[in-house]
Amino acid sequence: MPQITVDYSDTMENAFDRAGLARALHEATVEIAAAKPEACKTLFRPSTYTAFGYEDPGARGHAIVHVTIGLLAGRGEETKARLTEAVLEVLRAHVADAAFTLHASAEIRDLDPSYRKFDR
Template sequence: MPQISVDHSSSLAGSFDRRALGLAINRLAVETIDAKPEACKTVFRSNEEFVVGESEGPDAQVYVEFQIFPGRTPEAKAALADGVLALLAEHIAPAPGSRLFTAVNISDIDRESYRSATAAG
């Protein structure tokens, strides 16, 4: 555990290396919240539309959500969030004339109800 979701504007799809960013995020989770490397699972999802207020754009966004088991300190969660924002700035730049909005949310999963399975082929 953690389950990591990276939602991004489709306009960014070809502008950054998702695998490199995912690996960097996974390593950061290992370093900051003592996650096990094999437990870090990161998924990327492209979003067609992103609208900010009444802006005509062009705007883009990257939103990272971590779902982790409880027990990490607020300081560890803050370090993780700050680290993810720094990684996003390293890996993704806004296109000329556009704005890039980035955000991170870290939430605790209910350990009692969470289930997972792995199948091998």
């Protein structure tokens, strides 16, 4: 915990520094949600096909990025809202201006009580 996932259009593959973004996401999560730095894990998942409205996906004029942070239950709604806003600020700072319109979103959710993990 926390489990951070960044889903994004491959259109923006060169528009952001994933290592810098992950570091900033981890720092925000530690500061706002009291996570331990060594517990932060981020998975980046590029999508080769994303669609926006009625635009021809081949035009590639839009890019989508969505960050999901799964936390163990117990954080209040105010903490989750603060972290969501921080994630959007981190995205603004770490995604370069490019030739596409960026649609960014984020959500903070509680991990299911069945969540388990192991390290090897």
